[in-house]
Amino acid sequence: MADGFGPESGTLLVQEARGHCSPSEPSLCAAKAISAYLVNGTLPAEGTVCRSEDRTFPGAGKSDPSSTSSQPHSAQDAALLEAVRALHEPVLLGGLF
Numbered sequence: 648m649a650d651g652f653g654p655e656s657g658t659l660l661v662q663e664a665r666g667h668c669s670p671s672e673p674s675l676c677a678a679k680a681i682s683a684y685l686v687n688g689t690l691p692a693e694g695t696v697c698r699s700e701d702r703t704f705p706g707a708g709k710s711d712p713s714s715t716s717s718q719p720h721s722a723q724d725a726a727l728l729e730a731v732r733a734l735h736e737p738v739l740l741g742g743l744f
Contacts (some may be wrong), residue, residue: 657690658690658691658692658693658695660677660680660681660691660695660697661695661696661697662674662676662677662696662697662698662699663696663697663698663699664698664699665699671735672699672700672701672735673699673700673701673728673731673732673734673735674697674698674699674700674731675697675700675720675724675727675728675731676695676697676698677697678727678728678730678731679724679727680695680697682727700728700732701732701735
């Protein structure tokens with residue numbers, strides 16, 4: 648689809664998560680890519696795949712050793728992840744959809 652708008656106008660960002668929407672399982676990687684696009688117009692690298700920081704259904708399926716939730720974050724990344732998690736709460740409570 649991105650190619651339909653020209654080779655430099657868009658790219659596909661994949662977030663591997665369970666559920667019907669990205670807020671159901673927050674991803675720092677996806678949040679940073681979206682922020683970079685909105686603030687600077689920077690597209691994510693072709694083939695970027697982001698993983699969730701949290702699991703909506705802990706223990707469901709295989710564990711994901713590639714999750715970055717246990718890795719240290721900068722203060723800026725921690726603040727961004729906290730904001731994304733705050734957006735996640737209404738989704739869990741059923742208030743957003």
